[in-house]
Amino acid sequence: EPEVTQTPSHQVTQMGQEVILRCVPISNHLYFYWYRQILGQKVEFLVSFYNNEISEKSEIFDDQFSVERPDGSNFTLKIRSTKLEDSAMYFCASSEEWGAGQPQHFGDGTRLSIL
Amino acid sequence: DQQVKQNSPSLSVQEGRISILNCDYTNSMFDYFLWYKKYPAEGPTFLISISSIKDKNEDGRFTVFLNKSAKHLSLHIVPSQPGDSAVYFCAAEGNTGKLIFGQGTTLQVKP
Numbered sequence: 001e002p003e004v005t006q007t008p009s010h011q012v013t014q015m016g017q018e019v020i021l022r023c024v025p026i027s028n029h030l031y032f033y034w035y036r037q038i039l040g041q042k043v044e045f046l047v048s049f050y051n052n053e054i055s056e057k058s059e060i061f062d063d064q065f066s067v068e069r070p071d072g073s074n075f076t077l078k079i080r081s082t083k084l085e086d087s088a089m090y091f092c093a094s095s096e097e098w099g100a101g102q103p104q105h106f107g108d109g110t111r112l113s114i115l
Numbered sequence: 116d117q118q119v120k121q122n123s124p125s126l127s128v129q130e131g132r133i134s135i136l137n138c139d140y141t142n143s144m145f146d147y148f149l150w151y152k153k154y155p156a157e158g159p160t161f162l163i164s165i166s167s168i169k170d171k172n173e174d175g176r177f178t179v180f181l182n183k184s185a186k187h188l189s190l191h192i193v194p195s196q197p198g199d200s201a202v203y204f205c206a207a208e209g210n211t212g213k214l215i216f217g218q219g220t221t222l223q224v225k226p
Contacts, residue, residue, distance in 0.1 A: 004158070006158075031212065033213070033214075035214075041218075042216050042217065042218050042219075043159065043204065043214075043216040044216070045213040045214060045215065048211070048212055048213055055211070055212070056211050056212070056213055058213075091158050091159070093158075095212075098212050099146065099147070099208060099210065099211070099212040100146070100147065101146070101147035101149065101164040101165070101166060101208065103149065103161035103164065104161070104214060105161065106151075106158030106159045106160070107158050108156065108157050108158045109157075109158050
C-alpha cells in the first residue's frame with residue numbers, strides 16, 4: 001500500500017538554526033498538510049497546500065515557517081530560525097481529495113529536538 | 116483549542132469484549148468526523164469516518180455512532196483484539212479540510 005514517507009526520522013538542531021523537514025506524499029495525492037504534536041499535547045494543524053499554494057494556515061504557522069513543493073514528489077517544511085518551543089513531532093499528510101471525510105494519510109513523523 | 120475533546124485518557128478492556136471510545140465536540144458546523152489509530156513511533160492511521168448527516172457508520176469490527184444533538188460520537192470495536200492496543204484520536208473536519216484532533220485515548224486490550 002502506498003505510504004507517506006518523512007525524512008529524517010529525528011532531527012537535532014541548535015536554537016536559531018534553520019531546519020528543513022522533508023516529506024514524499026502518496027504519488028496521486030493533490031492535497032498536502034503539515035501537523036505537529038508537542039509532547040503530551042494534541043496533534044495540531046499547521047498548514048494545508050494545494051496547487052502550489054497555501055490553502056490555509058494556523059496561528060502557529062508564522063513568518064518563521066514556510067512550505068514548498070520543489071519538484072513533483074517532495075513537500076518540505078522549513079523553519080527559518082528555530083526556537084526551543086518548536087521541539088515537537090512533525091507529521092506530513094496527504095489526501096487524494098479535499099475534505100468530505102476523505103482520509104488524510106500520515107507519515108511516521110520527524111522528531112525535531114531544538115537544543 | 117477545545118473544540119474536540121476526548122475526556123478519557125485511557126481505557127482497558129479484555130480481549131473479545133467491546134471497546135467504546137468517546138469524543139465530544141463543540142462546533143456544530145463540523146461536516147465530518149474521523150477516527151485515527153496511532154502506534155508508538157508511527158503516524159496516525161485512518162480507521163473510519165462519518166458524515167454529520169448520518170448517525171452510524173460501520174466497517175468490519177469498527178462502528179462509529181454520531182449523536183448530533185449531544186455533540187457526541189463514539190467508536191465501538193467489537194470484538195477487541197490485543198493488536199487494537201494503541202492511541203485512538205477523534206478528529207473533526209470543517210469546510211476547510213483541516214483536521215482538529217482530540218487529545219487521544221490510549222486503549223489497552225488484555226489477552
